[in-house]
Amino acid sequence: MANTTSAKKATRKIARRTEVNKARRSRVRGFIRKVEEAIATGDLAVATEALKVAQPEIQRAATRGVLPSNTADRKVSRLAQRVKALSA
Template identity: 70%
Template sequence: MANTVSAKKAVRKIAARTEVNKARRSRVRTFIRKFEDAVKAGDDTQAKAAFKVVEPEIMRAVSKGVVHKNTAARKVSRLAQRLKAMHA
């Protein structure tokens, strides 16, 4: 357990930041799930709309430091592949 005042404050800050990051990560996962549901249903217009929403959401998570840039790029790329495969 933290002993100094600064260490106790650091623990509080880390806990608060963790909560925010959990919410952001959960939000990204929700949008990814909505996209995958649209792809699974075979609804082309809904999948396109979901992709247009999920891509900036993933990139926002990168800018906030929740997800690494390369991880986000990989996820977006794979989602785009799945969208493109629907058209073929």
């Protein structure tokens, strides 16, 4: 249990940041899910559009520190690869 005033404040800040980060992580998962659903249906146009929308969201999460940068890059790369495979 936090004893000092600064430790109590830090606990409050951590709780707020955790809520924000949870929301951001959930938002990113939603965008990824939309791309994967479009890939599953086999619709190239929808999948491409979903990827265009998802990519900046994933990168923004990495910039904000919600995801590690390499993880975000890997996710975007793998999604792009799968969308590209639809056109072949």
